[in-house]
Amino acid sequence: VVVGYARSDLDDTSLRERVREYLKGPAESVDAFLSCCFYERGAYEDPTRTNVFGALGERIGGFEASRGVSAAHRIFYLALPPSVYPPVCANIKEGCMSVSGWTRVIVEKPFGRDLRSSEELSSGISELFSEAQLYRIDHYLGKELTQNLVVMRFANRFLAPLWNRDNISNVQIIFKEPFGTQGRGGYFDQYGIIRDIIQNHLLQLLCLVAMEKPCSLSPDDIRDEKLKVLRCIEPVSTDKVALGQYTNGPDGPAYLDDPTVPAGSRAPTFAMTVLEVNNERWEGVPFIVKAGKALNEHKCEIRLQLKDVPGDLFAAQRVNGRQARNEFVVRLQPDPAIYMKMTVKEPGLGMELAQSELELLYTEKYEDTPIPEAYERLILDCINGDQQHFVRRDELVAAWTIFTPLLKYIDAGGLQPELYPYGSRGPSNADKLRERAGYIPNLTAKDITWAY
Ligand code: BG6
Numbered sequence: 001v002v003v004g005y006a007r008s009d010l011d012d013t014s015l016r017e018r019v020r021e022y023l024k025g026p027a028e029s030v031d032a033f034l035s036c037c038f039y040e041r042g043a044y045e046d047p048t049r050t051n052v053f054g055a056l057g058e059r060i061g062g063f064e065a066s067r068g069v070s071a072a073h074r075i076f077y078l079a080l081p082p083s084v085y086p087p088v089c090a091n092i093k094e095g096c097m098s099v100s101g102w103t104r105v106i107v108e109k110p111f112g113r114d115l116r117s118s119e120e121l122s123s124g125i126s127e128l129f130s131e132a133q134l135y136r137i138d139h140y141l142g143k144e145l146t147q148n149l150v151v152m153r154f155a156n157r158f159l160a161p162l163w164n165r166d167n168i169s170n171v172q173i174i175f176k177e178p179f180g181t182q183g184r185g186g187y188f189d190q191y192g193i194i195r196d197i198i199q200n201h202l203l204q205l206l207c208l209v210a211m212e213k214p215c216s217l218s219p220d221d222i223r224d225e226k227l228k229v230l231r232c233i234e235p236v237s238t239d240k241v242a243l244g245q246y247t248n249g250p251d252g253p254a255y256l257d258d259p260t261v262p263a264g265s266r267a268p269t270f271a272m273t274v275l276e277v278n279n280e281r282w283e284g285v286p287f288i289v290k291a292g293k294a295l296n297e298h299k300c301e302i303r304l305q306l307k308d309v310p311g312d313l314f315a316a317q318r319v320n321g322r323q324a325r326n327e328f329v330v331r332l333q334p335d336p337a338i339y340m341k342m343t344v345k346e347p348g349l350g351m352e353l354a355q356s357e358l359e360l361l362y363t364e365k366y367e368d369t370p371i372p373e374a375y376e377r378l379i380l381d382c383i384n385g386d387q388q389h390f391v392r393r394d395e396l397v398a399a400w401t402i403f404t405p406l407l408k409y410i411d412a413g414g415l416q417p418e419l420y421p422y423g424s425r426g427p428s429n430a431d432k433l434r435e436r437a438g439y440i441p442n443l444t445a446k447d448i449t450w451a452y
Pocket of ligand 1: 139177196197300
């Protein structure tokens, strides 16, 4: 049974009609699913009375009784502003806990705005629910290619010797969206792109790229390794950041033209930060993490650029006066793919060099295999009690520790975003920062048509 709960004036029928348009599949399956969906209207908190969720609890109890289940498990999925998490959790605890089975709570980001507010939130919730009951969801951990990172890295002998500071020059973790805030400006403006994407989604990807091999595949062994990576990253220095905000361009209106955005806002809709993981494997390798809205394309990818080949035999054949570097690319979306850019001989009588790819395109290789949505997989993990792909409290603390000083500096007006046109590649200060960090452009036709 799925019970929706909110303040909006809906009932079972109107909720079902709203949901119907998003469902795919044969009409009988859609109807069967919708017959299990219900709606209860109510407040999140009410200081004037106790047992605010009493009616909800009774209704859920009624569903369980009528279905005759012996162990009735309950998952509460909170997609709410963080300010109401503590009262909502308290109300669940008071009126909605399962008696015969388990109760788990999934919380959506944002988990606070900085280290202090996040810890306040965590402390409030942890008085009510244990860490084993709490599932902090980061849907990037549910994406197919994110989940493949651990397999790819630790089940392939040929990658292991390459994966370190001796061979890798720099790592890029890139998120680009071709649309702006689109009416979500009220939420977005309070957070900005660093809190919305970088501090959580992209940092989680960075951990999976950088972590050491865990002792086992148990959720805590993996999360222990991710935590170690986070703890090796110094708080971001303010000279290793480039910010942008989109203005009107051929593809759309300015951020400030969104009626839900406060006038004159300086919230960044684009950010690039350069992070360093100060451990034996990665010291000196910049991790260039970039995210932006209203850019020229839709993609999320991880790019590891290898160092130059020493003792270059082919100096005379160089294109643009320098070696084209190998790059290992994991593209999460769109069109999941893994490819290695390599230099080959241009076919023919000459000895010219060309750039080519060793590639695994999921849409071709696994054409008939449906790839589950991230949320689909993560909700199933929660049902199965598997916390591997959920964020632990200490990971959250470490992630906020990296970004909080920078965020405070930005919020205090220390850094201004550079304007970039809607639909462009982003602000020019980001390209300069990336070059300063050591990235050498090496784009093949395929990068350009696929992704750049
Ligand atoms: C969300 C952000 O967490 O992720 C949004 O709040 C963003 O701003 C979205 O658009 C991107 O998710 P995906 O899966 O579409 O890349």
